[in-house]
Amino acid sequence: MLEIRNLHVSIADQEIIKGLNLKVKAGEVHSIMGPNGSGKSTLAQVLAGRASYVVTEGEIIFEGKDLLELAPEERACEGIFMAFQYPVEIPGVANTYLLREALNSIRKYRGLEPLKHVEFARLAKEKMGIMGMADNLLKRSVNEGFSGGEKKKNEIFQMQILEPKLAILDETDSGLDIDALKVVADGVNALRSPERAFVIITHYQRLLDYIVPDFVHVLVDGRILKSGGKELAFELEDRGYGWVEEEARKAVNN
Amino acid sequence: MSIDLEKLAEQEYKYGFFTDIEQEIAPKGLGEDTIRLISSKKQEPEWLLEWRLKAYRHWLTMKEPRWAHVSFPPIDYQNISYYAAPKVKVGPKSLDEIDPEIRKTYEKLGIPLDEQMMLAGVAVDAVFDSVSVITTFKEKLAEVGVIFCSISDAVREHPALVKKYLGFVVPQNDNFYAALNSAVFTDGSFVYIPKGVRCPMELSTYFRINAESTGQFERTLIIAEEGSYVSYLEGCTAPKRDENQLHAAVVELIAHKDATIKYSTIQNWYPGNAEGEGGIYNFVTKRGRCVGRNSHISWTQVETGSAITWKYPSCILEGDGSVGEFYSVALTNRRQQADTGTKMIHIGKNTSSTIVSKGISAGHGQNTYRGLVQIGKDASGARNYTQCDSMLIGDKCGAHTFPYIEVKNSTAQMEHEASTSKIGEDQIFYCQQRGLSAENAVSLIVNGFCKEVFKELPFEFAIEAEKLLSISLEGSVG
Ligand SMILES: Nc1ncnc2c1ncn2[C@@H]1O[C@H](COP(=O)(O)OP(=O)(O)O)[C@@H](O)[C@H]1O
Ligand SMILES: [Mg+2]
Numbered sequence: 001m002l003e004i005r006n007l008h009v010s011i012a013d014q015e016i017i018k019g020l021n022l023k024v025k026a027g028e029v030h031s032i033m034g035p036n037g038s039g040k041s042t043l044a045q046v047l048a049g050r051a052s053y054v055v056t057e058g059e060i061i062f063e064g065k066d067l068l069e070l071a072p073e074e075r076a077c078e079g080i081f082m083a084f085q086y087p088v089e090i091p092g093v094a095n096t097y098l099l100r101e102a103l104n105s106i107r108k109y110r111g112l113e114p115l116k117h118v119e120f121a122r123l124a125k126e127k128m129g130i131m132g133m134a135d136n137l138l139k140r141s142v143n144e145g146f147s148g149g150e151k152k153k154n155e156i157f158q159m160q161i162l163e164p165k166l167a168i169l170d171e172t173d174s175g176l177d178i179d180a181l182k183v184v185a186d187g188v189n190a191l192r193s194p195e196r197a198f199v200i201i202t203h204y205q206r207l208l209d210y211i212v213p214d215f216v217h218v219l220v221d222g223r224i225l226k227s228g229g230k231e232l233a234f235e236l237e238d239r240g241y242g243w244v245e246e247e248a249r250k251a252v253n254n
Numbered sequence: 255m256s257i258d259l260e261k262l263a264e265q266e267y268k269y270g271f272f273t274d275i276e277q278e279i280a281p282k283g284l285g286e287d288t289i290r291l292i293s294s295k296k297q298e299p300e301w302l303l304e305w306r307l308k309a310y311r312h313w314l315t316m317k318e319p320r321w322a323h324v325s326f327p328p329i330d331y332q333n334i335s336y337y338a339a340p341k342v343k344v345g346p347k348s349l350d351e352i353d354p355e356i357r358k359t360y361e362k363l364g365i366p367l368d369e370q371m372m373l374a375g376v377a378v379d380a381v382f383d384s385v386s387v388i389t390t391f392k393e394k395l396a397e398v399g400v401i402f403c404s405i406s407d408a409v410r411e412h413p414a415l416v417k418k419y420l421g422f423v424v425p426q427n428d429n430f431y432a433a434l435n436s437a438v439f440t441d442g443s444f445v446y447i448p449k450g451v452r453c454p455m456e457l458s459t460y461f462r463i464n465a466e467s468t469g470q471f472e473r474t475l476i477i478a479e480e481g482s483y484v485s486y487l488e489g490c491t492a493p494k495r496d497e498n499q500l501h502a503a504v505v506e507l508i509a510h511k512d513a514t515i516k517y518s519t520i521q522n523w524y525p526g527n528a529e530g531e532g533g534i535y536n537f538v539t540k541r542g543r544c545v546g547r548n549s550h551i552s553w554t555q556v557e558t559g560s561a562i563t564w565k566y567p568s569c570i571l572e573g574d575g576s577v578g579e580f581y582s583v584a585l586t587n588r589r590q591q592a593d594t595g596t597k598m599i600h601i602g603k604n605t606s607s608t609i610v611s612k613g614i615s616a617g618h619g620q621n622t623y624r625g626l627v628q629i630g631k632d633a634s635g636a637r638n639y640t641q642c643d644s645m646l647i648g649d650k651c652g653a654h655t656f657p658y659i660e661v662k663n664s665t666a667q668m669e670h671e672a673s674t675s676k677i678g679e680d681q682i683f684y685c686q687q688r689g690l691s692a693e694n695a696v697s698l699i700v701n702g703f704c705k706e707v708f709k710e711l712p713f714e715f716a717i718e719a720e721k722l723l724s725i726s727l728e729g730s731v732g
Contacts, residue, residue, distance in 0.1 A: 048687050052679075072686035081687075088684045091675070092702030101698060102688035109689070141702070142684075158688065 001026045001197050002047075002166055007058035009039075009046050009222075015056070016042045018222035024166070027194040031208055031233065032201045034219035035241050040201045041085055043219070044170040047199075048082040049075050062166070076102075077109035079165030083155035083172045085201075090142035095154065096124060098142050099161055106162060127160040130190065132183050149180040156187040163191070168199045173207035185210030205237035218244045279468065280337035286310065289437055292337050296406050296440075299413065309426035309436030316430045322593035323622040323654055324562050326498070326535065334500060336438045338468040377402055379443040379459040381472060389443075391455060400453050400484075401446035405473050408444035415446060419477055423506035423543045423570070431502040431564075432539040435471045439504065442472035447482040447513070456712055458487040461501075469500040476506070478513035480546060485516040487715055498526075498561060503538045511546030511573065516554070518711050519567075520719055523559035525726075530589030530618075533561025540567035541597075544576035544605075552579040553596065554710040556719045558726040561590060566624065568597035571605035571633075578607040581707040583719070585700075585726055586619025586651070595625035595656075600633040600666075609640040612704050615651035616727060622654040631662040639669045645703050646676045647696060647727075675703075697724035 002024040009017035016039045024030055034040055046053045047060065049072035060067040067075060090098065104114040115123070124138060131153050143151050152172050159167055172184055188198065188211050200211060208216075208230060216232040217224045220241060225248040226232065236244075280291055289310055293303040318329070377391035379402065395402050401412060408416050426436040443459040461472060478484055501523060507515050517540075526533025536559075542551035553567035569578025580596035598607035613621040621644065629636045644653035653674060661668065677699050685695030701708070701720050708716045 048683075050683055071691075072683060073689055073691050076687055076689040084684065084687075088678070088680045090681050090684070090699060090702070092705060093698055094702070097702075098685065098688065098690075098698065101694070102685070102690055105691075105694070106689040162688065 001063060002199075003061045005059050005061075007043075007046070007060065008056045009042055010054045010056050011042065011052060016053075016222055017046070019058070020219075020222065020224055022217065022224065024197045024199060026165075026197055028215065029192065029198045029200065029211065029213045030215045030217065031213035031230075032199060032217050032219050032224075033203055033205075033233065033236055035203065038219045039222045040203075040219055041170055044082055044085075044168045044199075044201060047075075047080060047168055048072060073105070074109075076162075076164075077106045081159050081162055081164030081167045083152075083159060083167070083169040085170040085172075085174070087143050087146075087151045087155055089144045089146075091144050093142050094139055095142050096120075096138040099124070099158055102158075103161055123161060127157055130160065131157045131187055133157060148175045149177065152176060152184060153180065153187075156184050160187060160191060165195065166197050166199070167191070168201070170201045171203070172200075173202050173204060181207065182210060205233045208233045220245055220248070278337075278339050279335050282335045283332045284334070284336060284438070288336050292438060292440060295337060295339070296409070298409055301417065302409060305420070305426070306437050306439075309433050310438075312427045313430065313433035313437055316427075316433055318430050322564050322624070323620065323656075324564065324591040324593050326562055326591075329498075329500060329535070331434075335468045336471070337440055339440075377455045377457050379404060379457075381441050381443070381459060381461045395453070395455065395457075398451050398454060399448040400451060401444065402457050403444055405439075405442045405444045405475060408475070412444070412446070415477065416444070416475070419475055419506065419508060420473075421506075422508060423541045424504050424539050429539060431537040432504050435473060435502050435504045435539070438469075439471045439473035442474040442503070443476075444474070445476040445484060445486060447476075447478045447484045449479040450481045451479075452482065453484040456485050456487060458489065460489050469502065471501075472503045474503070474505040476515055476517070477508045478510060478515050478549075480511045480513060482510075483514045485518070485712060487518040487520070487712065489520045489522065498533060498535055500535045500537065501560075503540075505538070505540040505567075507540075507542030507551055509542065509544050509546060509549035509551050509576075512548050513546060514550040514552070515542065516552045516710075517542070517567070518715060519553075519555040519557070520711075520715060520722065521555065521557045521559050521563070522722060522726075524561075525559045525588060525590050526561040528588050528617075530561070533590070534559065536560035536563045536565065538563075538565045540565065541570065542568070542578070543570045544573050544578060544602075546576070547573040547602075548575040548577075549573050550577040550579075552577075552581070552710070554579075554581040554707065555583070555594075556704075556707070556711070556722065557582070557584040557592060557594060558722050560592075563590075563592040563594055565594045566596055568599070569607065570599045570601065571607065571636075572601045573605075574602040575604045576602055577605070579710075580607075580609045580611070580625075581710045582611045583614070583704045583707045583723070584612070584621055584623075585614040585616070585723060586621045587616040587726055589618050591620045593622040593624055595623045597626040598628070598638060600627075600629045600636040600638070603633060604635040605633055606637040607639075609638070609642070610706055611640075611642045612707055613642075613644045613653055613655075614647065614700055614703070615644070615653050616647035617651060619651045620654075621652065622656065624656045624658075626658040626660070627668065628659075629661045629663050629666040629668075633663050634665045636663065636665070637667045640671070641706075642670075642672045643703070644674045645700065646674070647700075693724075693728060697727055700727060 004022040007020040100120050218226040226244050289306050379389040389403050424432050509515050523534035551569050578598050584592045584594050586592050611623045615621040627638045682695045
């Protein structure tokens with residue numbers, strides 16, 4: 001589904017991602033872990049198409065298409081969704097309104113009829129229930145005055161409505177209490193399917209207790225230094241990231 | 255993924271066509287002869303000619319105001335033609351008498367003049383350059399005593415009313431442009447709602463500038479007698495031209511005891527091109543007098559067009575308990591400049607006013623809110639609420655606010671809120687990530703910003719306004 005080859009990314013002339021390779025197949029859940037500042041969010045933003053992140057080398061193929069050729073909204077319409085680490089507030093625009101416009105824009109791209117107001121309302125109500133969100137969050141302006149937890153839940157709620165093929169979650173777990181964490185994990189698990197893939201960025205193993213990944217990758221200083229199964233997450237939890245760097249250094253010196 | 259600005263700039267003003275018809279245009283230049291010509295073309299009574307000449311003589315002593323936050327080269331008032339009219343007979347017309355080209359023009363503008371084809375419940379006065387070409391649903395309105403006609407027809411058919419109220423709100427010598435208008439006004443609408451009548455339809459006037467090198471000087475007069483209600487809407491467009499054209503209108507509203515006038519404007523004059531060439535100078539005086547107790551005047555404007563807008567729809571709250579409202583969206587894109595706002599003059603007791611202004615600046619646009627709230631010494635219990643929000647799109651535009659407050663009565667309650675926001679790249683990106691184009695994201699955000707004003711518009715026009723705003727914003731993100 002997704003293949004990243006030798007990706008190099010700079011921001012403000014500073015190289016952040018320094019030759020990253022990653023393959024994600026449909027149905028898989030990949031977790032990317034790594035210390036602060038290692039480039040996790042940068043990777044997510046590049047996949048979503050943020051213009052300020054400049055790809056200087058490498059390629060990204062999504063479902064056979066050159067992703068770097070596509071505008072951010074085209075990527076969204078092709079089925080890429082990113083849950084933002086810091087969801088932005090949009091005063092004056094009702095949450096429900098943005099989401100309906102977004103869904104209908106994606107449907108249009110795919111040659112589908114727009115969803116009628118009532119149909120959308122029904123869908124939204126159902127998903128709100130799953131996420132345990134208060135009804136008024138739909139009518140309120142996008143993320144405006146939402147608590148940290150409400151913002152994160154809102155991201156997952158949007159994901160449930162838009163039903164992407166590839167969902168990238170950027171530290172959706174940060175700042176959540178354990179109950180909210182469970183709700184978020186349930187929201188993700190409910191969408192797991194053989195046609196859908198997830199890239200879950202986190203730096204705690206905690207979330208992975210609830211969303212069990214197929215693969216865990218360790219991102220340090222713009223490179224994936226180690227990949228493994230879910231047990232790698234436990235090891236990172238116990239030992240931190242230092243040993244991975246140490247191992248990598250040795251491997252280079254050999 | 256960057257948007258082709260030039261392409262957008264070319265397609266964005268879709269009303270920029272010209273209608274080629276046989277017309278009568280007065281020679282360029284302004285003098286007493288010009289005024290006599292206009293007056294005789296319109297077969298006006300002597301008193302009106304004198305009224306015009308008096309205004310003209312006063313105008314000669316006045317100077318163009320230059321205090322507004324706009325800049326433009328001097329206007330050569332001798333290089334304008336003050337009268338342009340399609341060749342039609344004077345007086346009320348039926349649909350068959352209208353030049354088919356003019357009918358087509360209005361159809362293209364989305365305003366079919368055929369009553370069967372019209373929006374149900376909206377009567378239209380269609381003003382083409384200097385004359386009203388038709389007023390629809392006149393007979394139906396007459397059944398309940400509502401007079402809706404061109405001001406030229408009103409001068410002939412209802413001279414007493416016109417004589418009584420013309421200049422009642424905006425005196426001839428009020429300001430430079432109002433004096434000019436009083437001297438040379440050509441057409442406009444006249445509305446009279448008798449006592450106790452709730453006007454059964456929306457009334458609207460559609461102003462179209464077509465001829466080249468002409469000015470449009472329309473005059474609108476709306477009188478709402480005791481206990482009556484009327485909702486009126488004006489719309490405007492003009493062809494695309496490299497030269498600037500002057501539009502200097504005067505609108506006067508009079509609300510008697512317990513009467514309500516809702517006046518909405520969707521102003522979409524040609525704004526000029528991306529370099530700031532061409533476009534309409536929209537220098538307009540709009541004012542209402544709430545003369546009766548508990549009378550109510552509400553202005554709603556959506557200003558997206560014109561190269562320069564200079565406009566302050568105002569309310570003079572004389573009657574005790576009278577209410578004035580001003581809801582405004584002003585958008586400036588490309589090189590457009592707008593200096594707009596309102597004056598709320600509280601004279602009567604327990605008068606209240608509400609001002610909600612939303613200024614949006616994009617491209618190199620300059621947007622100024624200028625408002626005066628004045629509480630007179632006898633206006634005990636007066637209240638004003640002002641909310642004044644600016645939104646910036648990009649970093650080459652400007653937003654400015656000049657709120658003036660004069661309070662001479664200590665019981666006044668004043669509330670003022672203001673904000674300035676900028677559409678952030680992060681907000682646009684967030685919407686794009688959800689599947690919307692950058693342009694749709696901007697219009698979503700801007701429409702959200704304007705919601706409080708749009709909800710004051712009659713329903714069909716609120717939708718129109720949203721669309722118009724989206725079109726006017728094209729090319730604002732790159
Ligand atoms: N907009 C930006 N401008 C400058 N530097 C940035 C920007 N965004 C991220 N960086 C830098 O890029 C590096 C990686 O950041 P990020 O991808 O956010 O890391 P992570 O998500 O792994 O914590 C950091 O050193 C950070 O300071
Ligand atoms: Mg991060």
